[in-house]
Amino acid sequence: MRELAQALLDLQELEIVQQESAIVHGKDAAAKTAELAPEIRSLQTRIPAEILKRFSNFRRQHGTAVAREVDGVCLGCHLNVPQGDLNRMRREDMEWLCPNCGRFLVLSN
Numbered sequence: 767m768r769e770l771a772q773a774l775l776d777l778q779e780l781e782i783v784q785q786e787s788a789i790v791h792g793k794d795a796a797a798k799t800a801e802l803a804p805e806i807r808s809l810q811t812r813i814p815a816e817i818l819k820r821f822s823n824f825r826r827q828h829g830t831a832v833a834r835e836v837d838g839v840c841l842g843c844h845l846n847v848p849q850g851d852l853n854r855m856r857r858e859d860m861e862w863l864c865p866n867c868g869r870f871l872v873l874s875n
């Protein structure tokens with residue numbers, strides 16, 4: 767799950783860079799971020815289609831779909847993730863999702 771969560775986080779970061787470039791550069795944005803496209807495609811191929819769909823839908827609705835967990839707090843919604851849930855996620859008994867906001871979580875080590 768760690769590899770998948772990290773791939774989602776990387777994808778989100780690249781997509782945000784692309785979006786910001788579009789805001790700043792307007793019609794020249796595509797040229798400015800052309801080098802990101804292969805990287806984005808490569809990340810997308812490493813993510814199962816069903817997860818990618820959930821990621822894209824969530825991004826459309828909420829802006830971000832992946833957040834880091836630091837000291838038991840989801841940085842997406844800034845609420846505590848119950849320790850029991852964190853333990854189950856670390857044991858891979860549970861999907862790495864914030865039970866409060868539903869974002870994919872990248873757990874701290």
Ligand SMILES: [Zn+2]
Nearest residue numbers: 840843864867
């Ligand atoms: Zn959250």
